[in-house]
Amino acid sequence: MFTGEAYTKDAALRLLASEGEDLLRLYQRxxxxxxxxxxxxxxxxxxxxxxxxxxxxxxxxxxxAGNKGVSRYAMDADEILETAYSMVGTEKTxxxxxxxxxxxxTDEELGEIIRRIKGETGLSVTLSVGSRPxxxxxxxxxxxxxxxxxxxxxxxxxxxxxxxxxxxxEERLRCLYDLKAAGVQTGSGFMIGLPGxxxxxxxxxxxxxxxxxxxxxxxxxxxxxxxTPLGDEKNxxxxxREMFFKAIAVxxxxxxxxxxxxxxxxxxxxxDEGRNRVLKVGGNIFMPNNxxxxxxxxxxxxPGKPCITESAEVCTQCAVMRIQAxxxxxxxxxxxSIKKRT
Ligand code: SF4
Numbered sequence: 001m002f003t004g005e006a007y008t009k010d011a012a013l014r015l016l017a018s019e020g021e022d023l024l025r026l027y028q029r030x031x032x033x034x035x036x037x038x039x040x041x042x043x044x045x046x047x048x049x050x051x052x053x054x055x056x057x058x059x060x061x062x063x064x065a066g067n068k069g070v071s072r073y074a075m076d077a078d079e080i081l082e083t084a085y086s087m088v089g090t091e092k093t094x095x096x097x098x099x100x101x102x103x104x105x106t107d108e109e110l111g112e113i114i115r116r117i118k119g120e121t122g123l124s125v126t127l128s129v130g131s132r133p134x135x136x137x138x139x140x141x142x143x144x145x146x147x148x149x150x151x152x153x154x155x156x157x158x159x160x161x162x163x164x165x166x167x168x169x170e171e172r173l174r175c176l177y178d179l180k181a182a183g184v185q186t187g188s189g190f191m192i193g194l195p196g197x198x199x200x201x202x203x204x205x206x207x208x209x210x211x212x213x214x215x216x217x218x219x220x221x222x223x224x225x226x227x228t229p230l231g232d233e234k235n236x237x238x239x240x241r242e243m244f245f246k247a248i249a250v251x252x253x254x255x256x257x258x259x260x261x262x263x264x265x266x267x268x269x270x271x272d273e274g275r276n277r278v279l280k281v282g283g284n285i286f287m288p289n290n291x292x293x294x295x296x297x298x299x300x301x302x303p304g305k306p307c308i309t310e311s312a313e314v315c316t317q318c319a320v321m322r323i324q325a326x327x328x329x330x331x332x333x334x335x336x337s338i339k340k341r342t
Contacts (some may be wrong), residue, residue: 012250013200016247018246029253031282033282034252034260036256038259042331043094043259043331045096046095046289048075053099055101056101058165059162059163059229060230061301062303063301064228077105079292080113081117083291083292085120085121086290087121087123088121091320093332095126097125097129098128098149099130100129100130107136111140114143118144125145127140127145134178137182137184138182141184146184146336147216149216150186151218152176152208153194157169157170159196159201185215185216186212186214186215190205192220192243193222193235193243195222195234197222202243206254209258215258218263219247221235224302241269245281248283249281257338258339262285262286265305268303271306289307293311
C-alpha cells in the first residue's frame, strides 16, 4: 500500500481511478510490492484440462452443459499420468488438473491419480474441479493434493446467482473456507468486467480476496462467448481496458504475499503481450497449457483462447523466453504458498 494508507474500499476505488502519473506510480508500486514479497522468480505451472464435461450452466462459460456445440471428452487416468510425466525435468514444477464441475471421475479415482502424480513424479498437484464437500477436499489432501483453485467470480451475490444458476456465492465461499480448514493451499479469484459489474463490485472483489487471505489469486477479463447467454454482451470495461491491469496492480497491493498468475485470458485480449504486462504490474506465475493438442479446441471457456495449436513444449519455451526477456527468473522448487499457516 502507499505509505500510511489502509486497505479500505475507498483506497481501492481511488487506486482503480488512477490516471497519468498516478497510474504509473500505481504500477510501479505494485511491481515493488511483488519484488519485495515474492521476489523475481516466476513459477511455471502446467495446466491439464482433463475433461470438459460439466453439469452447470454458468452464463459466461463456453463449456456450459447447455452448449450442445461442444464435443465432450474426458481423458483417462493413464493419459493424465502420461501427460503429467511429460512435465518432469522441465521448468514446470506443478501440475494443475482442471475440469468442468461434473465428476468425470469418482473421488477415489481422482485421489488415485493425485497419489500417483505426487508419488511417481514429485510434481506439486493443484486441482480445480469445482465445488465439493469438505470431506472430499480432506481426502484429496490426504492423497497428496497441495492446492485447489476455485474462483468466486464475483463478490456480488445477486450477480453470482444470475450468472451461475443453481448455486450461490455463500456456498462458494463455504467451499473456500472448507479448503482452508482442510489445510489445502487455496486459490480463488474473479472475472473483470462481467456485464452488470460496477467499479464498486470490482473493489469489493479485490477486498474479498484480501478477506479470504488466499494463497493464490487468479483474475482475468470477461470475454463474451458467442454460444452462451452473454454472447451479445460487452465487457463492462470495453472502453477502458486499462482497467484489467489496474485491477491486477491493486490486487497485488492489497494481497502482497499471494501468488498471482498472469492468466491466459489477458493474452486473448492483448495478443502476445497481455500476460507480460500482468507480470510487470504484480504477477508472478505463468500457467502454460499442457493439455494434449487434440483436446484443446474443445476447452474454450471463451473465444480467441491462445495456444490452441502449439504443443506443450512450444508453450513452455514461449513462457520461458517471455519471462527471461523481462529480466525475471524461472521459479525452481514446488512454488508453494509463502504464507505461514499455523
Ligand atoms: S464455469 Fe465451470 S462450473 Fe460453470 S459451466 Fe463452466 S466449467 Fe462448468
